[in-house]
Amino acid sequence: MLDYDAEADRYDETRGGVPRAEAAASAVLRLVPAGARTLLDLACGTGLVTGRLTRPGLRVYGADAAPAMARKAVERVPGGVVLADARALPLPDGRVDAVSAVWLLHLVPFAAEIVAEAARVLRPGGVFIATVDKDAAHDVGSDIDRVLAPYRSHGRARDRHDRITATAGAHGLVPAGATRFTGHGQGATPRRTAEKLRRGYYASWFDGAEATTDRLVAELAALPDQDRPRADPAYPLVAFRRGVTGD
Numbered sequence: 001m002l003d004y005d006a007e008a009d010r011y012d013e014t015r016g017g018v019p020r021a022e023a024a025a026s027a028v029l030r031l032v033p034a035g036a037r038t039l040l041d042l043a044c045g046t047g048l049v050t051g052r053l054t055r056p057g058l059r060v061y062g063a064d065a066a067p068a069m070a071r072k073a074v075e076r077v078p079g080g081v082v083l084a085d086a087r088a089l090p091l092p093d094g095r096v097d098a099v100s101a102v103w104l105l106h107l108v109p110f111a112a113e114i115v116a117e118a119a120r121v122l123r124p125g126g127v128f129i130a131t132v133d134k135d136a137a138h139d140v141g142s143d144i145d146r147v148l149a150p151y152r153s154h155g156r157a158r159d160r161h162d163r164i165t166a167t168a169g170a171h172g173l174v175p176a177g178a179t180r181f182t183g184h185g186q187g188a189t190p191r192r193t194a195e196k197l198r199r200g201y202y203a204s205w206f207d208g209a210e211a212t213t214d215r216l217v218a219e220l221a222a223l224p225d226q227d228r229p230r231a232d233p234a235y236p237l238v239a240f241r242r243g244v245t246g247d
Contacts, residue, residue: 006020018048019184024235025052027181028100031129031239032058036097040121042086042114043104050081053100061096085111091121094208098122102237103129106204110235112167119171124244127176128168132161133236135205137183142230144188147219151207151212173240180234187229190220204232 024142034040041050043063046069053060062077063084064070073081084090086101099118105111118128136154139145144148146186154160165175200208210241 001212002204004134008150009226014093017185018188020182021048022052023181024049024237026056027179027235027237028102028129029055029175030052030179031127031237032073032098033125033127038096039098039100040089040096042099042101042118044073044077044081047076047081049102051076077227086147087115087117089121093125096123097126098212099128103131103134105130106134108159108241109149111142111158111164115164115167115173116171119168119173121241122173122242124242125135126242127239128173128242129237129239130159130164131235131237132159132164133157134159136236137233138186140185140187140231140233142188143223144190144220144230147216147223148193151216153189156205158204164238168240172243174243176239176241178236178238183233183235187232187233189225189227189229190223191226194220201241205207 039053039058039060041062044050044064048061052060061071062081111162134245135157196198197213197216
């Protein structure tokens with residue numbers, strides 16, 4: 001996994017910047033109930049998305065485990081960011097109306113623990129909102145994807161939709177809606193993909209073996225239009241509601 005403290009200064013520019021953040025925030029807000037008053041954004045990173053989760057009457061907070069990321073986020077969400085592991089939030093049970101986890105569950109081997117913790121801090125009727133199937137969304141059928149296909153296994157993805165749905169159900173969360181949003185600026189290029197392989201960006205599906213990396217980099221270098229972005233991905237976003245008495 002990347003060192004997110006080291007990535008903090010360049011994180012936004014390598015992740016689609018403002019257009020992607022605005023698309024993500026708009027999608028999250030579509031799934032937040034109209035009556036919600038508090039939202040906690042897990043793994044908020046630099047706060048680029050968190051700071052855009054705005055609407056009248058909604059108070060937004062962020063949590064991140066990387067100190068450098070949290071320091072960046074404070075600039076965008078003043079007084080609303082806490083340094084915390086998403087598996088052990090410094091909140092009592094049933095405290096918030098919504099919890100979001102954008103581009104998080106695919107990265108970690110403890111996605112189930114995050115879902116459980118989100119369920120714990122939600123009020124009855126509150127919603128947990130998360131991206132799912134992220135790596136599969138990046139497979140847009142391009143020539144780059146054909147090179148990477150033998151090493152991708154979407155069936156093992158930690159954020160596979162059916163897997164997250166089952167985990168959510170085990171903690172009293174039921175499906176409550178879904179949407180998609182465009183990952184603006186995330187269309188891959190052969191050159192950028194090779195650079196990311198070298199830097200360990202694909203830890204959720206690639207083991208990083210040096211010999212394999214060398215082979216993939218060589219295959220990517222043989223593709224045409226080295227700096228032409230292929231199609232942007234469209235990310236699935238799902239919501240789960242915590243049951244209330246009488247459901």
